[in-house]
Amino acid sequence: MQALIEQIEHKYQSLGQDPETYLKGLLHTRPLTYWDYIQVDTLLSLQHPRTHFPDEMVFIVYHQVTELLLKLVRHELDQLTSGPLAAAEIFEEKTQRLVRYTRLLSMSFSIMNQGMSREEYNQFRLALAPASGFQSAQFRYIELQCTPLEHLIPPSRRAEARPDMTLREKFQLVYWQDAGYDRATGVKSLTLQQFEDHYLASFVELARRMERDNLYLRYLALAQQGKDTDALRSALRLFDYTFNVSWPLVHLQTAHTYLGSGHEQTAATGGSHWEKYLHPKYQKRIFFPALWSEEERARWGEIEVSA
Numbered sequence: 001m002q003a004l005i006e007q008i009e010h011k012y013q014s015l016g017q018d019p020e021t022y023l024k025g026l027l028h029t030r031p032l033t034y035w036d037y038i039q040v041d042t043l044l045s046l047q048h049p050r051t052h053f054p055d056e057m058v059f060i061v062y063h064q065v066t067e068l069l070l071k072l073v074r075h076e077l078d079q080l081t082s083g084p085l086a087a088a089e090i091f092e093e094k095t096q097r098l099v100r101y102t103r104l105l106s107m108s109f110s111i112m113n114q115g116m117s118r119e120e121y122n123q124f125r126l127a128l129a130p131a132s133g134f135q136s137a138q139f140r141y142i143e144l145q146c147t148p149l150e151h152l153i154p155p156s157r158r159a160e161a162r163p164d165m166t167l168r169e170k171f172q173l174v175y176w177q178d179a180g181y182d183r184a185t186g187v188k189s190l191t192l193q194q195f196e197d198h199y200l201a202s203f204v205e206l207a208r209r210m211e212r213d214n215l216y217l218r219y220l221a222l223a224q225q226g227k228d229t230d231a232l233r234s235a236l237r238l239f240d241y242t243f244n245v246s247w248p249l250v251h252l253q254t255a256h257t258y259l260g261s262g263h264e265q266t267a268a269t270g271g272s273h274w275e276k277y278l279h280p281k282y283q284k285r286i287f288f289p290a291l292w293s294e295e296e297r298a299r300w301g302e303i304e305v306s307a
């Protein structure tokens, strides 16, 4: 106990503070509770349905769960893409965490696909236009932390990305513009316009910070030093596949469930030609291309691969 008190004294003295003030403060603080620490009341006060359909609550809460898990993905990515290059074991351990979070998202998507009444969904969603999950910025932050901006430009359009272009100009070529940018008329959907007004500056800023430090380049640096391992490569492949193929496919399947397909297809709240746009084989979003064979890349989203 004496040693502990001395450590406390040392801690506050080295901060130029009087240790006694802090020790007395301890006498008065209330013991911590679960609800204060986890902020349960605040968390449970954040669901505000816009209609009276009970299933809208399922929709809101599941989106919030997704955003929280994406926050964990970003938490790991922040650590991997800043400071000194992590050792291969740490890199792998953290990539395994990314896999776990992303897998949970992919596996739990049945809460959307099977867990709401189709009739209710198609009523309450009309009250949500023009909002769309497309406007989830965390998905875009994750992409920018994982791979160079050039990899988010569809292969068919990469030749248009000239070296003298600003980052902001390059953003007009990324695959997600296809959700709402009509290149023939130059018109953007309201969903896309609002998204860019709110977030584009932060995307450009992050892309700039990640130019030399994104996860893919950091992995390549490790590999160049001969320090990468089979376990790391396979963890990165699994993360790439789960985030960029498995999740998009269950998400697309869900759009089919609720919005129909073929002639019965219903317009999405974000107004995209979603059936084509959402398919991973069109998006060709691959974070770590060097880890995939030419055939695997060519048939991305069309064949199951053992990641």
Ligand code: HEM
Binding pocket: 062, 063, 066, 067, 112, 113, 121, 131, 132, 133, 134, 135, 136, 139, 176, 179, 251, 254, 255, 258, 259, 268, 269, 270, 271, 272, 273, 274, 278, 283
């Ligand atoms: C019934 C459930 C859902 C349906 C029917 C659905 C449908 C759609 C559609 C049609 C789009 C295309 C953009 C548009 O025109 O709106 C889209 C995009 C998107 N949605 Fe969903 N969605 C559902 C649930 C979710 C959930 C739970 C999330 C999690 C945050 C989410 C995240 C996204 C993202 C990130 C995009 C953009 C995808 C990309 O750019 O690759 N969606 N969704």
